[in-house]
Amino acid sequence: MKLELGKIHIHDVQFGEKTKIENGVLYVNAKELEAEVLKDDRLAGCHIEVARPGESVRITPVKDVIEPRLKVEGPGCVFPGIMGKVTEVGKGVTYCMDGACVVTVGKIVGFQEGVIDMSGVAADYCPFSKTQNVCVVMEPKEGLETHVYEAAGRMAGLTAATYLAKALKGMTPDETITYETKPLLEQVAQYPDLPRVGYIHMLQSQGLLHDTYYYGVDAKQIVPTIMYPTEIFDGAIVSGNCVAPCDKVTTYHHEHNPVIEDLFKKHGKTLNFVGVVLTNENVFLMDKERHSDMVAKLCEYMGLEGALLTEEGYGNPDTDLMMNCRKVTQHGTKVVIITDEFPGRDGKSYSLADLTPEADTMISCGNGNIVLHFPAMDKIIGTQEAIEMQIGGWVGCKHEDGSFDAEIQIIIASTIANGFNHLCARQY
Amino acid sequence: MEKRYQLVTNNSKVLSEYTENTDISVDYLIAGNFLEVLIRVRDRIQSGWHLLSHPQASNLKPNQCPYKTILISQDIAAESFARDEELIELAISAYHKFTDGMVPPQWNNKANEDFKTVDLSVINSAVNSSLMHQMMLGNCK
Numbered sequence: 001m002k003l004e005l006g007k008i009h010i011h012d013v014q015f016g017e018k019t020k021i022e023n024g025v026l027y028v029n030a031k032e033l034e035a036e037v038l039k040d041d042r043l044a045g046c047h048i049e050v051a052r053p054g055e056s057v058r059i060t061p062v063k064d065v066i067e068p069r070l071k072v073e074g075p076g077c078v079f080p081g082i083m084g085k086v087t088e089v090g091k092g093v094t095y096c097m098d099g100a101c102v103v104t105v106g107k108i109v110g111f112q113e114g115v116i117d118m119s120g121v122a123a124d125y126c127p128f129s130k131t132q133n134v135c136v137v138m139e140p141k142e143g144l145e146t147h148v149y150e151a152a153g154r155m156a157g158l159t160a161a162t163y164l165a166k167a168l169k170g171m172t173p174d175e176t177i178t179y180e181t182k183p184l185l186e187q188v189a190q191y192p193d194l195p196r197v198g199y200i201h202m203l204q205s206q207g208l209l210h211d212t213y214y215y216g217v218d219a220k221q222i223v224p225t226i227m228y229p230t231e232i233f234d235g236a237i238v239s240g241n242c243v244a245p246c247d248k249v250t251t252y253h254h255e256h257n258p259v260i261e262d263l264f265k266k267h268g269k270t271l272n273f274v275g276v277v278l279t280n281e282n283v284f285l286m287d288k289e290r291h292s293d294m295v296a297k298l299c300e301y302m303g304l305e306g307a308l309l310t311e312e313g314y315g316n317p318d319t320d321l322m323m324n325c326r327k328v329t330q331h332g333t334k335v336v337i338i339t340d341e342f343p344g345r346d347g348k349s350y351s352l353a354d355l356t357p358e359a360d361t362m363i364s365c366g367n368g369n370i371v372l373h374f375p376a377m378d379k380i381i382g383t384q385e386a387i388e389m390q391i392g393g394w395v396g397c398k399h400e401d402g403s404f405d406a407e408i409q410i411i412i413a414s415t416i417a418n419g420f421n422h423l424c425a426r427q428y
Numbered sequence: 429m430e431k432r433y434q435l436v437t438n439n440s441k442v443l444s445e446y447t448e449n450t451d452i453s454v455d456y457l458i459a460g461n462f463l464e465v466l467i468r469v470r471d472r473i474q475s476g477w478h479l480l481s482h483p484q485a486s487n488l489k490p491n492q493c494p495y496k497t498i499l500i501s502q503d504i505a506a507e508s509f510a511r512d513e514e515l516i517e518l519a520i521s522a523y524h525k526f527t528d529g530m531v532p533p534q535w536n537n538k539a540n541e542d543f544k545t546v547d548l549s550v551i552n553s554a555v556n557s558s559l560m561h562q563m564m565l566g567n568c569k
Contacts, residue, residue, distance in 0.1 A: 109542035146545045206485055208549035220553055243546065244487035283485035283550060284499075284557035285506035315484030315522065319515070342489070342525075349525040353484050353518055388533075391492050395534050 001090045002180040003230035006072070006173030007098035013050045013132035021167045026100050028134055028164065036163045037136060042152035045139040049381045051103075053130050055118045056378035061390065062114030062412045063104040063241045064157045065128055065250040068165035069096040071234065079235040081216025082155075083162050089234035095168040098175075101131045101252055102164065104157040104241075105382040106138035108150050108209065113391055114245035114412040115384075120375045125414040127421065128252075135381045136160045147208055150241050157251070158238065179230050179264050181275060184302060191272040198274050198304040199229070199259050200295055200328065200335075202320055203237065204249065204312040205280035211240030212249075212312070214278060224279040224294040226302070229260045232276070244391055246368045246409035247340050247417050249312045258420045259308050259338065274302055279324065281317040292323035300331040310338050310418040314368075318353035329358040340365040340415035340423075365416060366423025368392075368409035376402030432504065433480070433564070435551065436469050437497035438462070441544040442551060451564045452499075452555065463523050465496040470516045478505035479512045481554040483519035486546065490523040491530055494540065495547040499554050504563065 009024055016027030030048040037046045051057045069078045074092015077084035103116065116128045123129035136156055140149040182190060203212040205219040212219040214227075214237050227236070237254040260276065267273040277298045279291050299307055309324055311317040318339075325335045341351030341364055351364075376399075384404075387393045392410030399405075408414045415423060431453040435442055438460040446454050457464055466483060473479065481499035490496075507515070535543070554560065562568050 109539070109546065146542060147549070204487075205553070206487070206550050207553040208546050210487060210546075210550065221558075244489070244492070247487070282553065282557060283482045284554040284560055285480055285482060286559050287557055288482075289506065290559075313487045314489065315487065316482040318484075319482055344525050350521070353522055354515075389535055389539055391488070393533075394531050396531070 001228040001230050002178065003090055003233055004093045005177050005179065005233055006093060006095045007175045008095060008168055008171050009098050009174045010100040010132050013052065013100060013134060015050065019164065019167050021171060026097065026132060026164070026167065033160060033163055037156045037159055040152055040155055042141055042144060042148055043138055043156065044141045046156065047137050049135040049137060051118050051133040051135060051381055053118060057118040057381060058377040058384060059103055059105055059116040059133065059135055059381045060114060060384050061105065061107065061382055061386070062116055062245065063106065063108060063153050064239050065252040065412070066102045066157050066161040067096055067252050067255050068100065068102065068161045068168070069094055069235060069255065070165040070168040076234065078165065079158050079162065079238055082213065082238060083158055086215050089236055090228045090230035094234055095171060095173060097164065097168060099131055101128060101133050102157055102160045103128065103133045103135045104138065104153055105135050106153060108153055108241060109146060113242055114248070115410050116412055117374060117377065122372055122374050122411055125408050125411045125421070127413065134160065134164065137382055150208060154241055179233070181228050181230065181273065184274065187272065187274055188303065191268055194270065194272040195305045196274050196303055197263065197271040197306045198277060198299060198302060199263060200277045200279065200299070200307050200309040200324055202311040202317060202324070203278060203280050204317070206283050206316060209241050209243035210313070213238045213240060219280045220282055222278070222280055224277060224291050224298055226298060227276040227278050229264065229273065229276050232257050232260060242412070244313070244409070245412045246392070246414045247313055248413050249416060249418060250413060253413060253416060253418065253420055257418065259310060259418055274304060281311065281313065281320045283316050288320050288323055292320065292327050295324050296327035296331040299328045299333045304333045306334045306336070308336050308338060312417060314342055315353045322354045322356040322359055326356040326358045335361070337362040338365065338417065338419045340417045341367050342369060343367060344369055363419060365419055365421065368407060368415045370408050371405055372408055374404050374406060430502065433499065433501050435497055435499055436465055436472065438465050439495040439497050439544050439547050441548045442497050445548060462490050462494060462496045463520070465498065466516060466520050466523060469498045469500060470520065472500055473512045473516055477502060479515055480504070480506055481551065483516050484522060486550045488546065489526045491526040491533065493543050493547065495543050497547055497551040499551060
């Protein structure tokens with residue numbers, strides 16, 4: 001499967017009469033975008049705000065972040081099974097708005113989650129302090145049931161991204177990257193002297209605000225399967241919104257999966273990137289046994305010599321992480337785990353919720369318990385009234401001047417366990 | 429006849445949802461906290477019950493959510509006794525890691541109701557698992 005990803009660089013976002021891209025600036029007709037989002041009558045209201053890097057702006061509570069992308073050539077559409085038919089994607093040509101994001105903002109549950117600071121010390125912990133953000137601030141209809149509101153919020157973000165992506169039509173990319181993965185035997189034959197490496201990608205699948213979708217299928221309902229890496233660039237995997245923001249894999253992070261992007265950079269040079277094994281993180285223990293057996297079987301069947309392994313979440317998924325690591329290793333594939341840690345504020349407790357002797361090679365994405373002082377901002381998109389209830393906050397953490405103290409786990413994707421950010425740990 | 433499956437919980441929404449279920453009983457710790465649910469499950473395991481759901485399900489860590497629900501069975505085991513013991517002890521140790529020495533959070537009623545909704549949804553994902561459904565129908569050994 002071969003995909004050309006054309007990047008149109010965006011360095012500014014402005015409101016305008018027509019939604020378009022001109023000279024690297026995304027212009028947004030806010031009224032049109034609001035009307036598009038409000039076609040969903042589960043929402044009572046929505047308004048659009050913009051946030052740019054370096055501004056004294058805080059966005060909270062953040063639900064999801066999505067990069068607008070447009071299928072230009074080839075079958076299917078971006079976000080297949082949700083924004084269009086389930087037709088297989090990952091081939092042809094896709095354009096993306098590189099440097100611009102849709103951010104969905106609004107309460108889904110009483111305890112809120114997810115902060116993005118566009119400047120100041122907390123900005124360094126979040127990739128979205130560096131993107132031009134079109135914020136869709138939502139209000140649900142009165143009395144809307146929580147699951148229904150989550151779905152409406154999810155659709156609002158994807159609808160907004162799909163609407164904005166139309167501005168990519170007819171553009172000329174500033175940069176194009178070609179990605180190709182051949183069918184297994186051809187791929188192995190292409191680089192016979194390079195080690196066969198794969199990526200085991202665990203999808204969050206535990207229930208409300210813990211779900212992920214593959215071609216629109218709830219990941220709780222899948223059994224492990226193989227994915228061509230380029231499918232993910234066309235939005236085949238979508239986030240089901242967010243609880244516990246710091247290790248949230250947003251839809252943006254799926255579109256920009258760093259393990260897949262980096263494996264492609266090394267593909268044909270130091271390794272042969274053979275493909276992706278997708279699996280889930282169900283809370284039913286027998287599902288974990290069955291699915292970790294299947295992951296190990298697929299790795300063995302694909303003849304992988306090595307595999308990178310990532311998860312989303314803490315606790316329950318750590319058991320899947322260890323079971324996958326153990327069984328894949330025992331089946332003959334070396335495993336490297338990439339994950340974040342929660343060793344407590346003093347860093348002295350076990351970082352993960354489970355263990356296995358085979359988990360001897362791990363890359364850390366940082367400690368979610370570190371405390372930061374978040375400075376006051378000139379503008380809040382959304383509301384920070386519930387900061388003390390948000391994950392990472394505590395009673396008394398908010399100050400009168402609008403600043404607050406909190407653990408970095410309050411920041412969306414700050415310790416994301418697929419290695420997207422810059423936090424790590426070193427052993428001396 | 430005693431039911432084969434049980435939900436140990438301090439979540440009143442779980443009690444409401446499952447109180448009339450023909451296959452699953454509810455051990456409702458009316459004033460119990462998160463830790464007490466874990467300890468009750470540990471006691472059950474010691475008495476021969478088996479874990480069917482992960483004790484650390486949900487991304488909400490022990491100091492981030494007041495409710496916990498765990499699915500257990502009298503006679504169907506997913507794991508060995510030693511592994512069940514290990515999983516529940518890891519859960520109890522994680523509880524202490526996240527809460528010892530910390531100021532307990534305070535949530536309003538709306539937040540508490542939302543926590544119950546998420547906890548119920550997470551345990552429903554275990555009960556609604558395809559295999560569990562077949563087990564309750566008596567279609568598995």
